[in-house]
Amino acid sequence: MHELSLCRSILQVVERAAGDQRVNAVNLKVGQLRQVVPGTLAYCWGLVTEDGPLAGSSLRIESVPVAGVCRDCGEETEIEQVLVLACGSCGSAAMDLVRGEEFLITTLDLDDRAAS
Numbered sequence: 372m373h374e375l376s377l378c379r380s381i382l383q384v385v386e387r388a389a390g391d392q393r394v395n396a397v398n399l400k401v402g403q404l405r406q407v408v409p410g411t412l413a414y415c416w417g418l419v420t421e422d423g424p425l426a427g428s429s430l431r432i433e434s435v436p437v438a439g440v441c442r443d444c445g446e447e448t449e450i451e452q453v454l455v456l457a458c459g460s461c462g463s464a465a466m467d468l469v470r471g472e473e474f475l476i477t478t479l480d481l482d483d484r485a486a487s
């Protein structure tokens with residue numbers, strides 16, 4: 372289950388970034404080409420954080436659709452069916468992928484109260 376190892380990596384990054392501040396939520400952007408199941412990712416986050424300082428924090432996952440730019444006409448197309456990589460404007464298959472491979476921690480929601 373690669374969601375579990377992803378969560379361990381996120382945890383390391385978040386712990387380093389937050390220091391001793393309390394984290395309420397971690398906001399993530401995940402490209403659809405990553406083939407991550409958001410529900411599974413959130414579940415694994417609960418598992419990897421339950422015994423540590425981040426217990427009870429939530430993982431908010433924003434899914435980023437796959438998008439490509441056509442090399443023939445320059446139009447950008449969001450691709451719903453990754454099997455069919457074609458320009459939505461002219462139908463060309465000469466596409467450069469511009470979105471869909473993200474795996475980014477965008478922001479941390481920190482607790483306003485000072486760490487005790």
Ligand SMILES: [Zn+2]
Nearest residue numbers: 441444458461
């Ligand atoms: Zn095109």
